[in-house]
Amino acid sequence: MQTPIELSFKHVEPSEEIKELVYSKAEHLEKFFDGITSCHVYIRAPHKSQRTGNLYAVTIEVRVPGTELVVRHDQNDVNEHQHLAVAIRDAFSAMAIELKRWKNQIGGEVKTHDGPLQGKIAEINHDEDYGQIIATDNRLIYFHRNSVVDGDFDDLQQRDTVELVVQTGDSPIGPQASTVRPIGSMEFDPATTPSRR
Template structure:
């Protein structure tokens, strides 16, 4: 199943290699939920540092038929990464885990605690 994927590069020139890696990771998400409609990804430069390298962040949003799952909105002091490929892999790993959790909740496979 082909997922409609949009990729935006903010504050940096587009990279075809990074775009292909993101498209491949988005395609793999269909293994975890077969009802993903679209995936929107924004790769941005958080801060430009001369001596220590730039910090990149990746925000990803997957739209399912009944919900939207998002990752990458945490603004912690060390939330960025100096390598955009590593930042993209971390974002897609987190997105995959959240999609898996959403699918488990939807089908009722999550344990609930009994009231005391």
């Protein structure tokens, strides 16, 4: 892996045991593809139920040459995700499948990648938990409150700059961001950067 694994916790007490599990699972991903450039893991306990306790949400974002692969296991996924280790295991298993699928798709042909996709918030609707981003490749991309990482949806404003990963696969509402990360300033400008499509 070209950069160190990044691990973020939200509403979860980080333990050495969990950190070691994540690092071990992330390193294991390189068995499926040895050209991974970065791996970000986000662990959250966003919802507490009186019946089932904390149900953990684990998001894994892996960057490979030419694209980003994202796996998100939400808190409503399965009751077993009351156990953080199980939620982590399931998320990494799903990412291994994504890596294998992507490797089969490219068939050995790897494209270069000119950096993470960035953009500015074009619309934000705090009451209805969604917004839209005009990206550096000139696409208008929808995002939901739950896709915001390393920041708070309620703090976002129109014209704020963000880094984003777009979900693979079609969505009935068009391109949709799987993760949105607020950043200080945009590295690329849609007005001067040619479309990467």
